[in-house]
Amino acid sequence: MAESSHQQQSPDGASLGRRNFIRQSVVSLGVTVQEYIKHSDAPVEAKKAATITERTDWLRPPGAVEEADFLDRCTKCGDCVTACPFDAIRSHRIDQTPVILPEESPCQLCEDFPCIDACETEALLPVSQVADVDMGIAKLSSQECTAAHGCNACVSKCPQQAIDMNFSMFQISVLDDHCVGCGICQQICKAVNDRVAIKVVPARMLLR
Numbered sequence: 001m002a003e004s005s006h007q008q009q010s011p012d013g014a015s016l017g018r019r020n021f022i023r024q025s026v027v028s029l030g031v032t033v034q035e036y037i038k039h040s041d042a043p044v045e046a047k048k049a050a051t052i053t054e055r056t057d058w059l060r061p062p063g064a065v066e067e068a069d070f071l072d073r074c075t076k077c078g079d080c081v082t083a084c085p086f087d088a089i090r091s092h093r094i095d096q097t098p099v100i101l102p103e104e105s106p107c108q109l110c111e112d113f114p115c116i117d118a119c120e121t122e123a124l125l126p127v128s129q130v131a132d133v134d135m136g137i138a139k140l141s142s143q144e145c146t147a148a149h150g151c152n153a154c155v156s157k158c159p160q161q162a163i164d165m166n167f168s169m170f171q172i173s174v175l176d177d178h179c180v181g182c183g184i185c186q187q188i189c190k191a192v193n194d195r196v197a198i199k200v201v202p203a204r205m206l207l208r
Helices: 002-054 067-073 079-083 114-118 153-157 184-192
Strands: 089-091 098-100 136-140 163-166 171-174 198-202
Touching: 079 089, 079 114, 136 171, 153 163, 153 184, 184 198
Parallel strands: none
Antiparallel strands: 089 098, 136 198, 163 171
8 A cells, every 4th residue: 555655756756756847957057157257257247357457558638747736636636638639638547647649649749738728736847849759758669660671650740850761771769858758659550550559658668
């Protein structure tokens, strides 16, 4: 009798067991999918944050005081960003301070420097002439430069005539005492070559 009773209940028990198994499998699959989606995004965000953090080649706007003083005075108001007619100045994505990325949109050295006029905290101080701007100095990598193949696009585009071309040797050089670090040469180099041979070293990173 006990065996007969067990045999009668076994189909229902097996059916219930299968339903529980299927239900648990669905729940487990759902959890697995959620975890995958959550963690698959993490490396991308981490890589993006790392890229932003590691980048140090940005420039401060014209008239910027020494970096320590700049950080103390700048209120991150964005007035200089708004005042720039060429959209060269943007807010840094991490600390919101104003920066210029020369290879994307270099400083055009406006004669009236509206960015400086817009600054009310003296983080940007007036300059009497364009030659007094000191955002950095362009440095040339002779190994990357294609002047030997006839390229001299950066020479004519430099607003301060700070880049010299030796046509007898097909070599380019930067005149440090003329360069104001606007970054126009860097943008031009990127536009006409497959590698950037001339880059502005920010003033705060120069040993003087």
